[in-house]
Amino acid sequence: MARISSLKQANRILILSGAGVSTAAGIPDFRGPDGLWTRDPYAELVSNLSWYLRDEDVRRAAWRRRVDPVTWAATPTAAHRAIVGLEKQGRLRAVVTQNTDGLQQLAGSSPDLVHEVHGSMRTWRCEMCGRTGPMEEMITRVNAGEEDPRCIHCGGITRATVILFEEVLDADVLEASVEAAEDCDAIVAVGTTLSVYPVAALFPLARRNGAYSVIVNDSPTEYDDEADEVIRGDLNETLPALLGVGEG
Incomplete structure (x- = not known):
């Protein structure tokens, strides 16, 4: 219950999404x-x-x-739609995604809130x-x-x-992602092992700035020991329950 209560109290939640969100959609x-x-x-x-x-x-x-x-x-999954539901509640700070498939926007997320770092x-x-x-x-x-x-x-x-190897990340997208990590009050890393930098560095950055932190992934990550909560299981089931929203 403490976990749900903590996220329910958050009004600026940053979602950090990785490949696991896309593989759940068949990509x-x-x-x-x-x-x-x-x-x-x-x-x-x-x-x-x-x-x-x-x-x-x-x-x-x-x-x-x-x-x-x-x-x-591939079509958006329950995880994508749960994030849309969070936005509809007015509690989504941003989605920083390592995925290039655009499924989060197809699910209904506002493009301005989705930072596609890759x-x-x-x-x-x-x-x-x-x-x-x-x-x-x-x-x-x-x-x-x-x-x-x-x-x-x-x-x-x-x-x-x-973004291909030998290229730098888009400076504007990276800056917006860093700003979101610095002023969010909770960060949820979903479907990522948090091993690809500089994106993975957003997780400890948010924590240093006081954000409540949750990892939702089917395998261990580099930051499991630092997170407030670590959740295993099917992210299409665990993420909607964690966020306390329907599928949007």
Whole structure:
């Protein structure tokens, strides 16, 4: 009861969401035992900026993965909807997510409250002229037979607007995430092992600023010993109960 009472008293809750939230929706992760990089080491090259820019075969592989129907068929889960319910109550400070699938916004979260620190797979960008657009445009072209679609405006290399290795995080997104960690009164890390930095550093930052802290994950994390509460189990069941809301 103390755990529920603590979160019910919080009015500025920061949700820190990781790959576990996406895998619960059917989207494979990267680093896990059955992750993309574990099963196919070549897949890691697709996430490397220099390889992507210089190797047409890497880009072709990236686009094949990008149009994977399994990923695009995924829909928001009870965990996503519970977070929307928290926002409807006016108690959500922000969602800082390491996921690029956009499912939190599809569930109904306000885009302004969702900080996608690793970018989004739902838009594309040209590396030469900087133009952007919805990913549906590129999916249509790839499915029509273009293996390495170029920008129709300048002929430049195009890619999803996700953060690749060798890139820095978006400064504005990171700043907004840090601000949320500094002034939230509770932080809930869900579906993350809290091992990828600098995002993982937001958890102890929030604690240092007095936030009540909870970890919801199916495996141990680096901060279990520091958290006020650690909850195991199916996050689609535990998170709605923890937040004290329905599915939104």
